[in-house]
Amino acid sequence: MTASEDTPRIVVLTGGTSGIGRIAASDLAAQGATVAVIGRDRTRGETLVADATALDGDIRFHQADLATQATVRSLGAELRDTYDRIDALVHNAGLSSRNRTETEDGLELTFAVNQLAPYLLTYELLDRLRISAPSRVVVTASDIHRRATLDFDDLQFTNDYDSLQAYARSKLATIAFTLELADRLDNTEITANCFHPGFVPSTNLFRDSPIWTRIMIRAAAIIPGIGTTPQEGARRLCKLVTAPEFGEQTGTYVTGNGPTSPSKAAADPENRERLWRTSADLVGIESDWP
Incomplete structure (x- = not known):
């Protein structure tokens, strides 16, 4: 399958x-793409590769813990060395930390993984996306962002940490990042879109959350009509990677009902610009990219 067809030839998926x-x-x-899968667990990654032998495409595993900036930069170099083009960069990795934990870089863990890692990895791989244009950036967001604000005076919850609020803020940040990226990439043949996968109770996303959160999620999993299946969440992800319309639409937030307006906080140009500059400072790069 060539990169000009509906399914991109090389997809990087965290x-x-x-x-x-x-x-x-x-x-x-299965649709013919070469998928570079990024994950922390080597056993799971190698099992996924082994299970993919009968597919039309190819799955390759790259081990990386996206919590640290040195690892993200090393991953970027590894991917640049391995692939001469990247047709779609999918930021799907995420977590919700039970307690306020700082990374080796001194940053709050949930914000570091959910927002700063996608920001930095996009920066690291932008040249490969340009070479492959038309190409795409796809970000897994969440409708929980609607309950969050961007408090730039305490963006990383130094005070009064709450795991669910920290997760919601990180997803608000990812949407604001995606919309700002789309504007900055205007007229470059690189689209940037994000989506809400639905509430997927079976996910391991909240494995490190407080016990009351995990109990609530387990309860929701047995109530008909509350949750979304992992298959439906994956379908939404794949649609943004493969559907022709998302090779043209950019700066879009998509839910199960299609393109939807995100919260005012996510769409606000001043919030987006300030978050962009703050993220650049936190990862140690200039903010005038791309």
Whole structure:
């Protein structure tokens, strides 16, 4: 399958060893794509590769913990060395930390993985996306962002940390990042879109959350009509990677009902610009990219 067809030839997918990412990786490979799956767990990654032998495409595993900036930069170099083009970069990895934890870089863990890692990895791989244009950036967001605000005076919850609020803020940040990226990439043949996968109770996303959160999610999993299946979440991801319309539409937030307006906080130009500059400062790059 060539890169000009509906399914991109090379897809980089973070968070691809479990949940909707694992299903999406197999589905994209079944459509003929080469999928570079990024994950922390080598055993899961190698199992995924072994299971993909009968697919039309190819799944390759790259081990990386996206919590640290040195690892993200090393991953970027590894992917640049391995692939001479990237047709779609999918930021799907995410977590919700139970307690406020700082990374080796001194940053709050949930914000570092969910927002700063996609920001930095996009920066690291932008040249490969340009070479492959028309190409795409796809970000897994969440409708929980609607309950969050961007408090730039305490963006990383130094005070009064709450795991669900920290997760919601990180997803608000990912949407604001995606919309700002789309504007900055205007007229470059690189689209940037994000989506809400639905509430997927079976995900491991909240494995580190407080026990009351995990109990609530387990309860929701047995109530008909509350949750979304992992297969549906993966379908939404794959649609943004493969559907022709998302090779043209950019700066779009998509839910199960199609393109939807995100919260005012996510769409606000001043919020987006300030978050962009703050993220650049936190990862140690200039903010005038791309």
